[in-house]
Amino acid sequence: MKHIAAFVLITALLVFYPVHDAAAGGPVSRFYDYIYNPGDLKPVDSTLKVRVGDKAPDFTLPAISGNDVTLADFRGKANVVLSFIPAAWTPVCSGQWPGYNIVEDRFRQSDAVLLGISVDNIPTLYAWTQQMGELWFDVLSDFWPHGQVAAQYGVLRSDGTSERALFFIDKEGVITAAEVVDINTRPPLEDIFQELGAFDQM
Amino acid sequence: MFQRFSLSVCFTVFAIAILLATAGPAATETLPEISVAVPESTEERAYLGLEKEPGETFSLAEVDADILLIELFSMYCPYCQAEAPLINDFHDLALRQEEHDVDIRLVGLGASNTQFEVDQFRDTYDISFPLFPDKSMALYKKLGGEGTPGFLGVLLKEGHDPEIVLRQSGGFHSPEEFLEKLLESAGYK
Secondary structure (H helix, E strand, C coil), X not given: CHHHHHHHHHHXXXXXXXXXCCCCCCCCECCCCCCCCCCCCCCCCCCCCXXXXXXXXXXXXXXXXXXXXXXXXXXXXXXXXXXXXXXXXXXXXXXXXXXXXXXXXXXXXXCEEEEEEECXXXXXXXXXXXXXXXXXXXEEECCCCCXXXXXXXXXXXXXXXXXXXXXXXXXXXXXXXXXXXXXXXXXXXXXXXXXXXXXXXX | CHHHHHHHHHHHHHHHHHHHHHCCCCCCEECCCCEEECCCCHHHHHHHCCCCCECEEEEHHHCCCCEXXXXXXXXXXXHHHHHHHHHHHHHHHXXXXXXXXXXXXXXXXXXXXXXXXXXXXXHHHCCCCCEEEECCCHHHHHCCCCCECEEEEEXXXXXXXXXXXXXXXXXXXXXXXXXXXXXXXXXXX
């Protein structure tokens, strides 16, 4: 008799358990999902060491493309936009790079190369950027010595991550704009287009 | 022995009753008040059936349609980027369909996006329905957004409060299937 009751109960559960909706949603960028949410951070936690008009500190860093990238190699050839982001695996949808992925043409128009950069190591950056889809720009790892390039520019925070910052560097290797934004927000796209426009004036 | 049996039966019936109760139809959900700027574009104003002028605001509930599908998106969201062509297909399908006497309109709300960013998204994907910025994400939060892309299907019936009949997180795999789902949820099937 116990077995009959158990059978009826199990049948009832199977019959009434909500049927999975075949038309239900595909992947979704959840702002605070399985990705670690660090909460609201101190907006800025560093002091810039460079200024507009300075020569941009040179560096050579490993990139997810497998190459080493040297900033000075672009001199005379291309303008450079350095996009520092605090850390990989922070909420993708508040990340910037997928957005920059759809404005490649605007960068090319201004003869500008975009380089993403963070203090994470290569495997971490690789996995994270793969999740975004294929990026048209290379991504550099400022992992070892830890945050050395971020520190040179003055955007290394006290917890070892970097600020959310943009540096615009012309073909002479001179900084034409430096923008450190509140780490919890994103620099508006219009700011980038404005500085790309400034490259065109030179 | 008999007591044990009847106890099991009672428990089973009770369990079934609970399951039936929780499987019942959801309570109706009224669309919160959402106001956005009247579009500059004459075409967009005509699409939405608005008499108001640029410079004013309008409530989404004022859209002249039977069903309004609200898309929550972000220019920065790779899934929204991937989904955009499919949503365009869905839009064409929804506008073209003649099987049901129903007017469907779409709007997009760009969570955390500026006007410039929303325009960029629109231009990149040639989106033919109006998009509005939601820089502070106030609208996203008001609508109970759960990630992007996200959709809310709203039934707009004259004399009734606008009712959210469909919620979806994530894109849909087939425009045809999603249209069916939307029409069904709105009671058109």
